[in-house]
Amino acid sequence: MELTSLTIHELSERLSRKEVSAVEVTKAFLGRIGEVDGKTRAYITVTAEAALEAAERADGMLARKDDVTPMTGIPVSVKDIFCTRGIRTTCASKILGNFIPPYDSTVVKKLKGSGAVLLGKTNMDEFAMGSSTENSAFFKTLNPWAPDRVPGGSSGGSAAAMAASECAASVGTDTGGSIRQPAACCGVVGLKPTYGRVSRFGMVAFASSLDQAGPFTRDVTDAAIMLKVMAGHDPLDSTSVNMEVPDYRSFLAAGCKGLKVGIPKEYFIEGMDPDVEKAVRDALDVLKGAGAELVPVSLPHTEYAVAVYYLVATAEASSNLARYDGVKYGLRVNEAGNLLDMYKKTRDSGFGGEVKRRIMLGTYSLSAGYYEAYYKKASQVRTLVRDDFSAAFKTCDVIATPTAPTAAFRLGEKIEDPLTMYLSDIFTISCNLAGIPGISVPCGLILGWKVDEGTVLRTAYAYEQATEWHKRRPAI
Amino acid sequence: MKFEAVIGLEVHAQLLTDSKLFCSCSTKFGAEPNTQVCPICLGMPGVLPVLNRRAVEYAVKMAIAVDCTVNPKSVFARKNYFYPDLPKGYQISQYTEPLAERGRLDIDIEGGRKKIGITRIHMEEDAGKLLHGEGPEDSGYSFVDLNRTGVPLIEIVSEPDMRTSEEAQAYLKALRDIIVYLGISNGNMEEGSFRCDANVSVRLAGERKLGTKAELKNINSFKFVRDAIDYEIQRQTDLIESGGKVVQETRLFDSSKGVTISMRSKEEAHDYRYFPEPDLLPLVIEAGMVEALGAALPELPRAKRERFVAGYGIPAYDAGVLTSTRELADYYEEAVKRTDDPKATSNWIMGELLRLLKEDNRDVRDCPVTPENLAGLITIVKKGEISGKMGKEVFEEMYGTGKTPEEIVKAKGLVQISDEAELSGIIDGIINANPESVERYRAGKTQLMGFFVGETMKATKGRANPKLVNKLLKERLG
Numbered sequence: 038m039e040l041t042s043l044t045i046h047e048l049s050e051r052l053s054r055k056e057v058s059a060v061e062v063t064k065a066f067l068g069r070i071g072e073v074d075g076k077t078r079a080y081i082t083v084t085a086e087a088a089l090e091a092a093e094r095a096d097g098m099l100a101r102k103d104d105v106t107p108m109t110g111i112p113v114s115v116k117d118i119f120c121t122r123g124i125r126t127t128c129a130s131k132i133l134g135n136f137i138p139p140y141d142s143t144v145v146k147k148l149k150g151s152g153a154v155l156l157g158k159t160n161m162d163e164f165a166m167g168s169s170t171e172n173s174a175f176f177k178t179l180n181p182w183a184p185d186r187v188p189g190g191s192s193g194g195s196a197a198a199m200a201a202s203e204c205a206a207s208v209g210t211d212t213g214g215s216i217r218q219p220a221a222c223c224g225v226v227g228l229k230p231t232y233g234r235v236s237r238f239g240m241v242a243f244a245s246s247l248d249q250a251g252p253f254t255r256d257v258t259d260a261a262i263m264l265k266v267m268a269g270h271d272p273l274d275s276t277s278v279n280m281e282v283p284d285y286r287s288f289l290a291a292g293c294k295g296l297k298v299g300i301p302k303e304y305f306i307e308g309m310d311p312d313v314e315k316a317v318r319d320a321l322d323v324l325k326g327a328g329a330e331l332v333p334v335s336l337p338h339t340e341y342a343v344a345v346y347y348l349v350a351t352a353e354a355s356s357n358l359a360r361y362d363g364v365k366y367g368l369r370v371n372e373a374g375n376l377l378d379m380y381k382k383t384r385d386s387g388f389g390g391e392v393k394r395r396i397m398l399g400t401y402s403l404s405a406g407y408y409e410a411y412y413k414k415a416s417q418v419r420t421l422v423r424d425d426f427s428a429a430f431k432t433c434d435v436i437a438t439p440t441a442p443t444a445a446f447r448l449g450e451k452i453e454d455p456l457t458m459y460l461s462d463i464f465t466i467s468c469n470l471a472g473i474p475g476i477s478v479p480c481g482l483i484l485g486w487k488v489d490e491g492t493v494l495r496t497a498y499a500y501e502q503a504t505e506w507h508k509r510r511p512a513i
Numbered sequence: 514m515k516f517e518a519v520i521g522l523e524v525h526a527q528l529l530t531d532s533k534l535f536c537s538c539s540t541k542f543g544a545e546p547n548t549q550v551c552p553i554c555l556g557m558p559g560v561l562p563v564l565n566r567r568a569v570e571y572a573v574k575m576a577i578a579v580d581c582t583v584n585p586k587s588v589f590a591r592k593n594y595f596y597p598d599l600p601k602g603y604q605i606s607q608y609t610e611p612l613a614e615r616g617r618l619d620i621d622i623e624g625g626r627k628k629i630g631i632t633r634i635h636m637e638e639d640a641g642k643l644l645h646g647e648g649p650e651d652s653g654y655s656f657v658d659l660n661r662t663g664v665p666l667i668e669i670v671s672e673p674d675m676r677t678s679e680e681a682q683a684y685l686k687a688l689r690d691i692i693v694y695l696g697i698s699n700g701n702m703e704e705g706s707f708r709c710d711a712n713v714s715v716r717l718a719g720e721r722k723l724g725t726k727a728e729l730k731n732i733n734s735f736k737f738v739r740d741a742i743d744y745e746i747q748r749q750t751d752l753i754e755s756g757g758k759v760v761q762e763t764r765l766f767d768s769s770k771g772v773t774i775s776m777r778s779k780e781e782a783h784d785y786r787y788f789p790e791p792d793l794l795p796l797v798i799e800a801g802m803v804e805a806l807g808a809a810l811p812e813l814p815r816a817k818r819e820r821f822v823a824g825y826g827i828p829a830y831d832a833g834v835l836t837s838t839r840e841l842a843d844y845y846e847e848a849v850k851r852t853d854d855p856k857a858t859s860n861w862i863m864g865e866l867l868r869l870l871k872e873d874n875r876d877v878r879d880c881p882v883t884p885e886n887l888a889g890l891i892t893i894v895k896k897g898e899i900s901g902k903m904g905k906e907v908f909e910e911m912y913g914t915g916k917t918p919e920e921i922v923k924a925k926g927l928v929q930i931s932d933e934a935e936l937s938g939i940i941d942g943i944i945n946a947n948p949e950s951v952e953r954y955r956a957g958k959t960q961l962m963g964f965f966v967g968e969t970m971k972a973t974k975g976r977a978n979p980k981l982v983n984k985l986l987k988e989r990l991g
Contacts, residue, residue, distance in 0.1 A: 118559075238559065359602020403788055
């Protein structure tokens with residue numbers, strides 16, 4: 038088997054047995070990127086030189102058996118939303134097209150600290166706003182399984198890079214499904230941890246109360262390995278969870294025998310793509326076969342989740358994106374030589390259509406006279422959505438749902454119709470509103486209660502053991 | 514028609530923390546532009562605020578000092594607006610759930626005391642500064658200095674309880690004194706670390722409904738508070754009397770002309786789109802913290818003033834001067850416990866000490882005369898070892914050299930002649946040498962006593978104990 042097709046734990050074993058060096062592994066991935074990225078367009082920036090240097094350092098660590106972790110020498114990519122010191126960080130936006138941060142995001146710092154090798158920065162929807170990666174200001178990323186289809190979004194570059202074996206793992210962000218939906222579209226594992234489990238420091242903000250970083254991996258074991266490295270309290274992020282990080286791999290072997298899997302009736306709706314419904318029903322049968330007990334649960338406020346999300350997320354975004362004003366860094370368009378004109382022209386030419394649409398929506402919902410009816414009401418309903426989950430988890434251990442209402446759609450299919458595009462997130466959004474963890478595996482989504490990533494991973498692992506999906510690779 | 518003004522103040526005070534409210538950058542005043550900045554206060558992508566604990570403690574101290582209720586939970590909010598001195602495009606402040614509410618501050622007015630209600634105290638970060646180019650090469654350009662960005666502020670909002678500019682000024686001074694006493698801000702209006710906006714409206718006397726208010730900005734001295742408010746009261750009164758209507762607006766005080774100028778109307782007012790800051794958790798203040806900070810609070814100006822009057826028996830005026838700063842009050846108390854003469858000690862400090870400090874523009878903390886030495890001098894004068902006049906000379910020397918009064922008195926041979934035998938000899942000599950004057954004195958020209966005293970002082974180079982001289986002369990001249 039090609040090195041580039043291996044999982045983290047397989048590569049890690051070979052590295053520690055000295056069957057292969059980190060430099061060789063990194064070169065294999067760089068070679069693979071050179072070979073296929075012209076087709077997938079998963080990467081915005083490839084940092085080959087820095088990657089080889091990091092690989093050499095990793096080989097040193099492996100040779101000395103010095104601070105070796107399961108990630109030492111493992112080549113990873115990160116979504117171009119994570120600030121990387123000295124490396125351009127664009128958020129797939131023209132407004133940050135020339136921005137080189139003088140600091141690392143905490144996630145990148147932790148990955149580097151674990152000995153992982155950063156291969157580069159992946160494409161995404163501009164400022165993580167979108168479900169297809171078509172909103173990148175630079176280029177579109179294709180789905181490695183079917184080049185006429187989108188890889189999902191907003192972390193589509195990461196998902197595509199995984200599916201095309203252009204990295205061993207990737208890190209994305211999930212504000213309303215941006216890890217889980219592209220993971221589903223590209224047939225890989227995508228984990229959104231509990232809100233605050235992974236530090237947001239240095240991760241360009243879209244909607245601060247919803248944003249959460251998480252891994253893309255080939256299998257559930259790798260997701261457990263990555264989460265262990267990424268998670269933890271960060272003094273630089275006041276909203277990060279201050280709790281011990283367990284060894285997530287230790288949860289996996291327990292199996293799902295006797296676990297109660299909640300099936301929310303609101304998620305199996307009329308008009309659902311019959312293929313998707315069948316696939317998910319089959320997956321539930323697999324869980325049942327592995328010993329899980331399926332129990333019906335109800336999440337009655339599900340129908341409001343999309344509306345709540347697009348009020349809360351856009352409101353926060355309108356404020357978070359105010360800093361891109363041409364004054365301090367990034368793009369500046371200053372033709373007329375006066376302040377107002379600079380603001381207008383910089384933001385007009387720096388932001389893409391979807392970003393502008395959301396800034397306007399959010400500005401509106403926070404405006405005097407509308408705040409009560411929109412932002413405030415949405416925040417109140419958000420509490421109800423959270424309460425739904427709190428009640429449901431009293432009767433079950435995890436909840437299983439589809440990840441997306443359809444399989445990966447065709448490029449251009451929804452881009453002209455924002456509302457339909459917004460509905461791609463219908464099954465993933467509630468989880469962000471409630472702040473709970475969720476993992477997308479081929480094929481379905483498993484949600485758990487706050488900071489209970491252990492049970493989520495354990496269920497997903499039991500499912501994975503009974504299927505072969507995770508072993509399949511696209512022919513590209 | 515008789516009009517009454519209604520005035521409320523919004524006061525911003527910079528807190529004297531070493532680092533900024535949400536990052537570890539220094540808050541020191543006067544550094545080169547943009548040298549005290551980091552990715553966080555520059556509002557770079559992806560950075561997050563972390564609250565400065567010390568700033569919270571300072572704000573809570575202020576809340577306790579003005580009898581506010583400290584909310585167990587308060588919430589930071591974003592105030593959104595675009596301006597180049599605001600790197601994030603929003604200011605982190607507090608809005609619907611402030612740190613503290615419902616306090617009071619008493620001010621002294623003619624004929625007694627008046628309670629001014631305090632609506633709320635909240636915490637927020639300061640913005641940076643814009644400098645506008647004036648030279649031939651940079652005119653038309655503006656420069657941004659972000660050193661001040663993120664410096665912690667508290668905003669103290671009063672109830673509209675003041676009726677005159679004098680009351681507003683008294684309130685502002687009382688507030689400043691407390692802040693400085695607490696050591697949480699330097700209260701410097703010129704440097705902008707203590708700033709004041711005034712809401713002013715007028716109404717017919719006896720009317721209960723409030724008139725339309727104007728918000729006055731750019732008031733940066735205690736004098737300007739009165740000037741700006743007086744001008745505004747007159748402007749609004751004239752307007753109404755001439756049949757006009759006051760419009761709600763923000764007005765800028767122009768101190769060079771002494772007038773207020775319209776800056777923006779209500780319609781042009783910003784919509785700040787406040788919403789809860791999602792990057793910070795609600796600020797939870799445990800009752801224990803409020804208790805501990807309250808217990809450690811220093812004695813506040815009013816309490817100290819009242820104690821000085823009651824405890825030392827000095828006039829209220831003296832107490833007011835002596836308690837104008839905590840340091841001066843401490844100085845007085847250190848000295849007075851050694852002199853056991855509160856009024857004399859007060860006189861020396863208010864007279865000689867403050868005069869010399871003022872001439873040198875020096876703080877009492879840097880005064881070369883220690884309270885112990887001042888007490889020593891007062892004691893020597895009181896005992897009559899040297900005269901009061903000599904005492905002043907000695908004091909100047911103490912101030913100039915830092916020496917003890919004993920050293921100076923000894924070195925200069927200034928010790929007063931209080932020995933009766935020695936003085937008697939000298940006085941006898943003078944009487945013998947001036948028989949004519951003695952005659953005239955005895956004939957009723959008693960004003961000549963001054964001449965004899967003067968002669969005695971001349972003969973002793975001013976060292977004769979004046980009381981004794983008087984006594985001996987009277988005995989001899991009959």
